[in-house]
Amino acid sequence: MPRASVVGAGMTEFGPHDKTLSELFAEAALPAMADAGVERGDVDALFVGNTLGGTTENDTHLGPKLASHVGLAGVPTQRFEDACATSSNAFKHAVRAVESGPHDVVLVGGVERCTPETGLDTPEMTKAFVSAADRQYEQPAGITFPGVFGLLTKRHMHEYGTTEEQLARVAVKNHANGTLNPRAHFGKETDVESVLDSPLVADPFRLMDCCPFSDGASAVVVASEAFADSFDAPVDVTGIGHATDIVPIADKERLTATHSAREAASQAYEEAEIGADDVDFCELHDCFTGAEVLATEALGFFADGEGGPAAEAGRTELDGEIPINPSGGLKAKGHPIGATGTAQIVELTEQIRGEVGSRQVPEATTGLAHNLGGDTATTLVTVMEART
Amino acid sequence: MPRASVVGAGMTEFGPHDKTLSELFAEAALPAMADAGVERGDVDALFVGNTLGGTTENDTHLGPKLASHVGLAGVPTQRFEDACATSSNAFKHAVRAVESGPHDVVLVGGVERCTPETGLDTPEMTKAFVSAADRQYEQPAGITFPGVFGLLTKRHMHEYGTTEEQLARVAVKNHANGTLNPRAHFGKETDVESVLDSPLVADPFRLMDCCPFSDGASAVVVASEAFADSFDAPVDVTGIGHATDIVPIADKERLTATHSAREAASQAYEEAEIGADDVDFCELHDCFTGAEVLATEALGFFADGEGGPAAEAGRTELDGEIPINPSGGLKAKGHPIGATGTAQIVELTEQIRGEVGSRQVPEATTGLAHNLGGDTATTLVTVMEART
Amino acid sequence: MSESDPAVDRFLEGSDAGLTHTAWKRALREDVLLGEACADCGHRSGAPRAACVRCGSRELEPIALPTSGEVITETTIAVPPEGFDGPHTVAIVELDAARIMAGVEESVDIGDSVELVGVLERDDEPGPLFG
Amino acid sequence: MSESDPAVDRFLEGSDAGLTHTAWKRALREDVLLGEACADCGHRSGAPRAACVRCGSRELEPIALPTSGEVITETTIAVPPEGFDGPHTVAIVELDAARIMAGVEESVDIGDSVELVGVLERDDEPGPLFG
Numbered sequence A, B: 001m002p003r004a005s006v007v008g009a010g011m012t013e014f015g016p017h018d019k020t021l022s023e024l025f026a027e028a029a030l031p032a033m034a035d036a037g038v039e040r041g042d043v044d045a046l047f048v049g050n051t052l053g054g055t056t057e058n059d060t061h062l063g064p065k066l067a068s069h070v071g072l073a074g075v076p077t078q079r080f081e082d083a084c085a086t087s088s089n090a091f092k093h094a095v096r097a098v099e100s101g102p103h104d105v106v107l108v109g110g111v112e113r114c115t116p117e118t119g120l121d122t123p124e125m126t127k128a129f130v131s132a133a134d135r136q137y138e139q140p141a142g143i144t145f146p147g148v149f150g151l152l153t154k155r156h157m158h159e160y161g162t163t164e165e166q167l168a169r170v171a172v173k174n175h176a177n178g179t180l181n182p183r184a185h186f187g188k189e190t191d192v193e194s195v196l197d198s199p200l201v202a203d204p205f206r207l208m209d210c211c212p213f214s215d216g217a218s219a220v221v222v223a224s225e226a227f228a229d230s231f232d233a234p235v236d237v238t239g240i241g242h243a244t245d246i247v248p249i250a251d252k253e254r255l256t257a258t259h260s261a262r263e264a265a266s267q268a269y270e271e272a273e274i275g276a277d278d279v280d281f282c283e284l285h286d287c288f289t290g291a292e293v294l295a296t297e298a299l300g301f302f303a304d305g306e307g308g309p310a311a312e313a314g315r316t317e318l319d320g321e322i323p324i325n326p327s328g329g330l331k332a333k334g335h336p337i338g339a340t341g342t343a344q345i346v347e348l349t350e351q352i353r354g355e356v357g358s359r360q361v362p363e364a365t366t367g368l369a370h371n372l373g374g375d376t377a378t379t380l381v382t383v384m385e386a387r388t
Numbered sequence C, D: 001m002s003e004s005d006p007a008v009d010r011f012l013e014g015s016d017a018g019l020t021h022t023a024w025k026r027a028l029r030e031d032v033l034l035g036e037a038c039a040d041c042g043h044r045s046g047a048p049r050a051a052c053v054r055c056g057s058r059e060l061e062p063i064a065l066p067t068s069g070e071v072i073t074e075t076t077i078a079v080p081p082e083g084f085d086g087p088h089t090v091a092i093v094e095l096d097a098a099r100i101m102a103g104v105e106e107s108v109d110i111g112d113s114v115e116l117v118g119v120l121e122r123d124d125e126p127g128p129l130f131g
């Protein structure tokens, strides 16, 4: 049963942008509105995601600021911040608000500036990112986000024998997909040797295992079931799961399980009345290559411990049995934190519409998005399906 | 018609606290859960508000952190940030989520640390607060939040003849009410002369016209209409309005109108099927004395230009015709930014239950909360009524 | 759009994207105040947007604002944010129907005439200074 | 609650509020690692909470953790956050069933034994350092 439909989608190129947050957001939001054919007056509310504007640019209360910039001043709006899961959380709330709540049409999106265009260097930005880790019991150890996923991935390697070459294959695949995406931050192929030769960031991750610092914005227009048929190209949202896990990571039951992803996936599959086998393609949160391996297991595509060998065997490539991150993922498309969640929804929408050209997954009728926040403490899983 | 009911309420004292954000939040959330008689397993979701933890303490992604701290890890949770209207926005979403959405019982609250306990001095914290103003077209002028409301209030004085003595009377009243509130930041009376003799902050506001920097937390348990009767002391939420206005303030239609408050009030009154005359008492956003004057007009208690004379005539005192800020308001109770919205809901709940002792408003059956964010760009108005 | 204004166009670098903040900053540093006029509702603004803040129209024409105008409201800030020394005055100034927030060199009253005298620079974000 | 432990109590200052972060910090600076044990599910933690992170119980007993244990996982961080010099190692260390995140002085492997050797201090937030 459709919960809501995405009736318009837009996003900027991901990469460095010398633009204000408002200007960047407009470059996603206005195309999304145009794609849907809606104008001021049609949009009941604006849900926005941004994670670090307060810290990096002393810019908060972005709801009314972004609304003013795109001509929507007056509508109810709120900013969500849930680390890297920020805009999929905003999207969930938008879906619920049209599914059973007070609105018919909601504009939802995210925007972030993470590149040196903000004036912050790598150590400063690395500290800003790690604000999502426990302030008292994790940050004082000098942890970073590559480090958090390094800890999880090293344990996975220890328990299951996952190898650095298998991790590198994830990067190679996502870079290959990214060359087919004109909006991707990186447009170049890479190979296993180049990944393994790149400089260390946080063991086992080298630079080429890590997503880049990106600027960018993404937005979609969500319409209620009752309204969806009046739009040209609705794509249905049939299930959403949202779960959290313990902070700090040391207190989690199993370091390699990414439990919130398992719980969110279970909710989303149940709501959509499908299983992992029914998914035709998936956009997942590959902030680091190891995160993709863990996620492919948590989402039920592969048994625990089989994520690494599956990547190595090409099972997740664009022509594999379950194409993972046809957009290039965070790794190649880029990761403007607060924009990543709705950017996954943009890719699901355009894949299911059949609009993405050379990276099109054949018969892409059911897509899944997996967006993770913080030290695997928040996960949102969304199922979208072609309207029948 | 009830939209939802508040079935439990809790808050910390407002003032300086040497505690982590999680510890502070627990001191509001656990009493709210105990007040409602709910435990882990009964709570479907956690909605949290915080504005500045990323900027002031490098602490973000607070949803799962606060959930973990109070034993709720696993439930869906998200952080809202909408400047000073942060936790009333979270509250609105919690109400909608139980009114027509997927949840039966939601814990919603806010937490903030603004005092020098964070390690930040007054200029640093003043800069953090002004992050809610336009980054490109307001902040570069050297504006502050007392300055934003100074601009609006000076214009009000120019148009309507509002006087500094009238503004001071707002502070005197709220300090008097605060002496009756054991959780208030300030517990001392003041007088007009002391207000007028206090040092200038931003013309026309002196130190005693301004709310303090406070630490604190507040939380309420919200239950759906279907579940409310199973609780001991439900208080109904009968209307919520939420509107935004143009940023920057220079582009607003009327500087003295606080248009978002008028629109939000109109929505809330309509949803609750009441008018301003039906309100028995009001908690409103008196970040500065002038803000209270503007708000009493925007909410329809007094005609435009009559807010100052009404304050001077004692019409808003605890025994006046419309008691405003019986809690002491932001001015005396304190203003831990992200905690202020749900703290207003706590006061409405406890007033309507008849639990607040010497500051009790007689026959307090209908209460109104007005929570404003940023340069009057966001306002939430909530109507609560005794359950009949 | 109406006929273009060469005084404005030299900051736009031939872009069709309308008035960006980058162009607005560059102009301000040359003592030119840029803004937008809405072709639909006539609203004039000194803060460039992608759509009219009043009516939502996308038909916004980049304009040069006059550099003198009238104080609509003002405040003297004695407790400044980090990066500023107080006390200093901030005002909303009306420039031929467009209103902007600006610093003011000295104390002023509502109704006073002021003119652009310079630029406040903090963190690579310039702000207009009147006097 | 079971019988109190004087080695723990001296940091609690007679408070009934359970283990606070302030007490945890004070203890760490005296080379004592405090934590909590859940009376209901038995979970042991090195990060004091108001309720058990596993089962939600409020019955948490403040405990002193052993200062030596085993590396559960580790990473060497070559790109550190502001305030740290890289490369440095961070590990999750298990101390009698309680796991904590800590800095480690030198490179270690999963399964290695480590002991508390000092305190990392940044922004008034101490972190345990093992070696």
Ligand SMILES: [Zn+2]
Pocket: C038, C039, C040, C041, C042, C043, C052, C053, C054, C055, C056, C057
């Ligand atoms: Zn217009």
Ligand SMILES: [Zn+2]
Pocket: D038, D039, D040, D041, D042, D043, D052, D053, D054, D055, D056, D057
């Ligand atoms: Zn337990």
